[in-house]
Amino acid sequence: MTDSAQHAPETDPTLLAALRDAVQGGLPTTIADLSALIRVPSVSWSAFDPSAVQASAEAVADLARSTGVFEDVRVVRSAIAGAEGEGADATAGTDGGAALGQPAVLAVRRARNGRPTVMLYAHHDVQPQGDEALWETPPFEPTLRGERLHGRGASDDKAGVMTHIASLRALRAVVDDADLDLGIVLFVEGEEEFGSRSFTTFLREQREHLAADVIVVADSDNWSTDVPAITVSLRGNVTFRLTVTTLEHASHSGMFGGAVPDAMMPMVRLLASLHDDAGTVAVPGLTRYDGPVPERSEEQLAAEAAFVDGVRPVGEGPLLGRMWSGPSVTVTGMDVPSVANASNTLLPTVSARVSIRVAPGQSATDAFAAVEAHIRANTPFGARVDITDVDTGDGFLVDTSGWAVREARTAMTEGWGAQPVEQGIGGSIPFVSDLAAEFPAAQILVTGVEDPDTRAHSPNESQHLGVLHRAIAAETILLARLGTRSV
Incomplete structure (x- = not known):
């Protein structure tokens, strides 16, 4: 390129x-x-x-x-x-x-x-x-x-x-x-x-x-x-709604917290499992496209993407290769109570919108299968997981x-x-x-x-x-x- x-x-x-x-x-x-x-x-x-x-x-x-x-x-x-x-x-x-x-x-x-x-x-x-x-x-x-x-x-x-x-x-x-x-x-x-x-x-x-x-x-x-x-x-794309449920209804966080898993706890751990500590996508089965890329400095990327002070890039390898040739996973929205409306309860269910960019050359169907398998294998505490509203594009x-x-x-x-x-x-x-x-x-x-x-x-x-x-x-x-x- x-x-x-x-x-x-x-x-x-x-x-x-x-x-x-x-x-x-x-x-x-x-x-x-x-x-x-x-x-x-x-x-x-x-x-x-x-x-x-x-x-x-x-x-x-x-x-x-x-x-x-x-x-x-x-x-x-x-x-x-x-x-x-x-x-x-x-x-x-x-x-x-x-x-x-x-x-x-x-x-x-x-x-x-x-x-x-x-x-x-x-x-x-x-x-x-x-x-x-x-x-x-x-x-x-x-x-x-x-x-x-x-x-x-x-x-x-x-x-x-x-x-x-x-x-x-x-x-x-x-x-x-x-x-x-x-x-x-x-x-x-x-x-x-x-x-x-x-x-x-x-x-x-x-x-x-x-x-x-x-x-x-x-x-x-x-x-x-x-x-x-x-x-x-x-890149191709896969988007879906991820819903994690642990309880039939909300419960008092003081009475049950410490033994009862609220839905946010497995959701946070599950979403965190999609990346490693460097911010690289960590889902087995998601591939990369091996193609040449021009150079781009971290300073130029920070200016173009409007980093706030102190933020650094995620992932590994050439910067443009991370954005053009590899997969990415982004949580673009969540359904949870707002801070203003938060009560001292254990949340029974939480939903997130997950957007995945798929490397050129991999089918979106194969990418979704890999992500779904990863989610099923990494859901903690026996939480119930539902994946709906799936949309794919190659x-x-x-x-x-x-x-x-x-x-x-x-x-x-x-x-x-x-x-x-x-x-x-x-x-x-x-x-x-x-x-x-x-x-x-x-x-x-x-x-x-x-x-x-x-x-x-x-x-x-x-x-x-x-x-x-x-x-x-x-x-x-x-x-x-x-x-x-x-x-």
């Missing part, structure tokens, strides 16, 4: 200058459109208003039509995988009782004269804003501070949506419609932040429209605000030997003025493995508009506008180059 010199030939200078001018000229409109999307609180979680996600989808569909590129633009809803009546016509609304996923946008332009087809993926749904008191600006009011546009979804992934839209506008400004033979599919999902529950159904139903030679997933990170990256490995390793990666390296170098770094990502994008399974012949490029200070999913999320500009330039150049190739 290092810099590579494997590039395709440079772009014709006259064409390159025209593409750059078109991108530059379109930036004010791009930023205005991004700001309008941020104002739509398109949280796809079930507890939030679905009409906002519908409004967001309609706005993206209008943006797709504005490019003047597509023959057909639709807002589509598909049944959630496994839901009753899944095979019904969910798009038309006659779902026969099926539970539908959130609306996606599908726009299609068919290839001509033997040119390839590229699928452009992004998602228009966002994470909840969380505690608004932690935001320095209103989460759904786009606010420009320096070079960064702040707001929920500003980067993840409405800037990804606008990268595709702006690139298509710039391409269309330079290349006449009659000369644009490249096939283009725009797929903007509406529930990526809520588990992509209808994704597999959508792929199956829309397979004919989605089939592509190259898939560009604009939902990842860059090395810095000045250096682009191609993501070549993604990681992915990108094949970097194809011509599309070489084209992307050249386009990124010309669009950013710096050679891209091939990097891993500690986070998970499970649908990438679904895309690869459905379209095994397609070459997949994982790109994005984030940078180390984006704070995606967190309060004060923002998009660096210089990164947005360069990402649009790189994608526009890539599309122009793909339009001259033959399949």
Whole structure:
């Protein structure tokens, strides 16, 4: 995962200058459109208003039509995988009782004269804003501070949506419609932040429209605000609810404490068993991916992750290897009485939400089996353990030997003025493995508009506008180059 010199030939200078001018000229409109999307609180979680996600989808569909590129633009809803009546016509609304996923946008332009087809993926749904008191600006009011546009979804992934839209506008400004033979599919999902529950159904139903030679997933990170990256490995994920129960009901801690195990005691010991003293994951059967990683200092990591004074990294080995190539275990929430409401009782039951990142190359199913076996073998005091709400997603390793990666390296170098770094990502994008399974012949490029200070999913999320500009330039150049190739 290092810099590579494997590039395709440079772009014709006259064409390159025209593409750059078109991108530059379109930036004010791009930023205005991004700001309008941020104002739509398109949280796809079930507890939030679905009409906002519908409004967001309609706005993206209008943006797709504005490019003047597509023959057909639709807002589509598909049944959630496994839901009753899944095979019904969910798009038309006659779902026969099926539970539908959130609306996606599908726009299609068919290839001509033997040119390839590229699928452009992004998602228009966002994470909840969380505690608004932690935001320095209103989460759904786009606010420009320096070079960064702040707001929920500003980067993840409405800037990804606008990268595709702006690139298509710039391409269309330079290349006449009659000369644009490249096939283009725009797929903007509406529930990526809520588990992509209808994704597999959508792929199956829309397979004919989605089939592509190259898939560009604009939902990842860059090395810095000045250096682009191609993501070549993604960790998988396993999440579940862990419930530990020791008593039928709460009991007085003074009367029974010392002999009767409260639920917190085995829960704490069980969670502690998932790591060793160095903070390395200690679950037999969880594997690591053996791949090269660039250097990163502890000081740089501490600054990027906002360590408080005195905190040091956990785990062993190269820092980026710990985050890209190995497993991690995080407790992301617990159901226990608050400190304000704590009484002197022994807790009968305690629940925790456990999130596990799985090394590239290991299936999420195998990883969950290993973790479940560890929990069963290490539960103390005979406590009852229940594992529910299990969700899994596989990681992915990108094949970097194809011509599309070489084209992307050249386009990124010309669009950013710096050679891209091939990097891993500690986070998970499970649908990438679904895309690869459905379209095994397609070459997949994982790109994005984030940078180390984006704070995606967190309060004060923002998009660096210089990164947005360069990402649009790189994608526009890539599309122009793909339009001259033959399949």
